[in-house]
Amino acid sequence: MNFQEQLKADKDLVEEALKNAFRGRTPHADIYDAMNYSLLAGGKRVRPILTLETCRLCGGDPIQALPFACAAEMIHTYSLIHDDLPCMDDDELRRGRPTNHMVYGEATAVLAGDGLLTAAFELALEGSRDLDPKWALAALDCLAHASGAAGMVGGQALDMAGEGHALTLPDVEELQRLKTGALIAAAAEMGCIVAGGGEEQRQAVRLYAEKLGLAFQIRDDVLDVTGDSAELGKPTGSDAKGEKTTFVTLKGLEECARLVEKLTAEAAEALSGFDQADFLIQLAYQLVGRTS
């Protein structure tokens, strides 16, 4: 399979697993509808694909990593639902569709987020039954730590606190490391853990994902200024609206483009110790809008 075929195969695998995640569950009011509405709204599925492919990279069976891959996507999705709430970023559009609370109301959107966050652990625990319990616990630990107040939730708190204030580059880097970087790195590391990868492999995969995550975020800030709303499926200019300090406001568009290039090369370099890293290297270049 070439890169595009492999990417499609991974994405199909993830979509199918997510579609089946709540099948057979007794519905309680419309909570599963609301959870599925956001979970099955498309998106690039970067996090789960990272989990599958780092598992393969480290010699594991990607199918064993699939529940952990979907768990990372569920946590990503819940964070989008809560971030879009009126009391947070107050966004009405996400991936070209009305946001969760616009369709289901705020109360259900809060609960759908809570349900997805918890479902991530439920699913990863189900997947743990087929694994060495030690690896399963290590992967769960990685996911929990990256998602909580020392990771993604802390990053969102910093983001809210920073609105309307002038932030420095280290502030913005720290904010993004927590808000988006931590979960991306965990998604990648979990695949490696499930495959039984050693400490050196885990560190290499983390470094790759951290560089990739930062490049991806800078690219996102750039697109918020230069991109087209219809193409992105969300409003552009949202950072300016919220008076947010971004990589673009701090470094300018040109320097950001250089940074993205540098970080992507460093991500690729982090995997130099692996024989079969072609897919993940191409993925890094594709995610920042270049073919390698």
Next chain:
Amino acid sequence: MNFQEQLKADKDLVEEALKNAFRGRTPHADIYDAMNYSLLAGGKRVRPILTLETCRLCGGDPIQALPFACAAEMIHTYSLIHDDLPCMDDDELRRGRPTNHMVYGEATAVLAGDGLLTAAFELALEGSRDLDPKWALAALDCLAHASGAAGMVGGQALDMAGEGHALTLPDVEELQRLKTGALIAAAAEMGCIVAGGGEEQRQAVRLYAEKLGLAFQIRDDVLDVTGDSAELGKPTGSDAKGEKTTFVTLKGLEECARLVEKLTAEAAEALSGFDQADFLIQLAYQLVGRTS
């Protein structure tokens, strides 16, 4: 130790562990303050005490169950923060103090809830390092399943959907089984699992906790009608305000009192196979306002 001394010892153990849960963590904005504000606001600590004592009942070391005990309390606390939000029950007072969003604002309250929910798994995973990984995974599974859309979150969704509608007794029983019963039962079962209890012991402990949880909820509905706001630390009449169908509106005060008595006796009976169940039996009677 007599019952009251044991109860105090358990409660002190839990308070100390909760106080230390986020010690040494780098603060990100005021997220840990907001999390601690609700987590350390007192309360009876019923769930963690159940975990500790069912662990002891099944011959385990309660200290090993402590992280799981605190995890259950964190999930309970996050659910209160989110339930109190303006888009949910819109409550301004909880345990005699302003609710989380009244102090920290809605955005931080949502995040504090998210942070506590995630921290529950972080903490239980930390505690898992000292356990047989199989038991640890079983306890985590129990916690996740009880907390999610098939448990507590689903119960809250039913509760929101039911406001202003006439519910039947089976509706209200199902709602409460999910909204409050599931986590109470999981808290009790986790202690048993951590102690390495067998299937029969787990079922007995679950049955005890389910009966206790329902008795406790009916008692709560009664107090919402007959209780004193200052004594309860929260507004009474809140069910009537939200036009909620409760056990009291369906069965009346007298029948509710009889039901509470019956359920408490059944809870005690569920533990008849254990030699040293005195503490848990007394706890059941104390929780519904009687000394056994």
